[in-house]
Amino acid sequence: MQSILLALQGALSQGLLWAIMALGVYITFRLLNTSDLSVDGSFATGGSVAAILISNNVNPILAILAAIFSGAIAGFITGFLHTKCKIPAILSGILTQLSLYSINLRIMGRSNIPLLKYDNIFKSFSESTGINTMMSTIIIGAIIIVLVIGIMYWFFGTEIGSALRATGSNENMVRSLGVDTNYAKIIGFMIANALVAFSGALVTQSQGYADVKMGTGAIVIGLASIIIGEVLVRKGTNFALKLSAIVFGSIVYRSAVAVVLQLGLNTDDLKLFTAVLVAIALTAPVIVESSDRNKMVKSEEEQ
Template sequence: MNLITNLYSALAQGTLWGIMALGVYITFRIMDIADLSCEGSFALGGCITAICIIKGINPFLTLLIAMAGGMVAGLATGILHTRLMIPAILAGILTMIALWSVNIRVMGGPNVSLLGEDTVFTIIMDTFGIDQTLATLIVGIGIGIIVIAMLYWFFGTEIGSALRATGNNEYMVRALGGNTDTTKAIALIISNGMIAVSGALVAQNQGYGDIKMGTGAIVIGLASIVIGEVIFGKRFNFAYILGSIIGGSIVYRMIISLVLHLGLSTDDMKLFTAIIVALSLGIPAIKAKYSQRRIPA
């Protein structure tokens, strides 16, 4: 029964982290940019929502404030990359390092407790008379659907199509007169805004904001993306692909919950996650290479 409870909780948690994975998907898959600033943006969202709630701001409104903060962080990475010509991966690292100090300044310390404060989840719990896990699931699914719908609409617009084209072949976009610097900056802004919202939700759910809460977020996001692609595939339309990312996040959380239930130390989770990502990324390539060798000449 304890395992069922843990898996149920992992299902709910997966929906919250899935929003972060969608943000990583925009830069990693669509734009082909290795953006490491997501770890700082995730913690920034958590720090902003925590201090705003302490100051009496509506918990739902703090999600929008956190998103704005994440978008500013994404803009900073975009400026470093496109204006100062710093490689994307290094620009992300610089932003992530800077956000460590910013997050401490925002909260006035390394962490802020939300014990006894109203959050999005306590409001839902009190309104419908449900427990926290179900409230987490409702909020995660609800916001996930909204995010997927907005992304599906956005990437169908002219600007969204330009972003996708830049990720496929930025030289062709430049040849056609497009500004790839602008599209990259827009992608980074949107991505980090979503990641900050996920961080805000996780902070409200766990009951505190902490500057370390974004550690390993990029690996978790990549694991969710790869697992979603492997299990659910890239079939049907773009909305299905986005939904599969959240599905991958849920599966990842369930795998982690199951492994912990079997006795694996929490200190080994980073190693376990890295192995999952490495295998998920490497196995398809190895299978494709093996299949080519088997084709008769």
């Protein structure tokens, strides 16, 4: 029982850090209504940039800022390929992802960089407060999540942010109003991948190493967090609550993974478990909606 509780505590800490990545995926998947498959690459890029800088004794916070900038560049490339070169969004993301694999290897100089002997924001906070590293990760992660959601809520209420959201809903209408939808899309891709790289940098510092393959499956994890969050929150809910639901979805996903691993699931089957979980989460709303429709029809027939 104690091992499961410890695993859930770890799931909470990791769920908060990975939730930032899920918020980035939400921008392209829901707000822009497109698929950005460069997420796996930009997540690893954020981790790679942070790792190489920290291993060269750069301040961990500066390393995070550099990682965010690198993610924004990756997003710009994807957006440029999609909007200016007229390459489909999915293919643009794949091309960027493939490129980033080689770029990440160039950045790190090797496939893996250990960081256990170097300072990071979680270790520094733990040493200054006297609490354990896992709890410091939870506290810092929660603070960052609140800040990120607050900034996103503010930004997407501005003129540029509203134009970006409207572009995903009805691009033709937005274009008829004189808005440059290509510009809005590029901004969206940049913000999304900046958040993804931000998450990668935090996860790297938390786990104590960066690996060139650390982003593998990130897009699926992000989608799982979004879908689980949407299952738990009704349609029409205000924007801030939708963003909070994604964070909760990330924590639920990480908790589910932690529990099944404690129950003896082979780690090789983790990707299969994720796929099944996402499929169930996607199917659940359809089943509920169909059930509600059938009940409505029956009630009308009885009347």
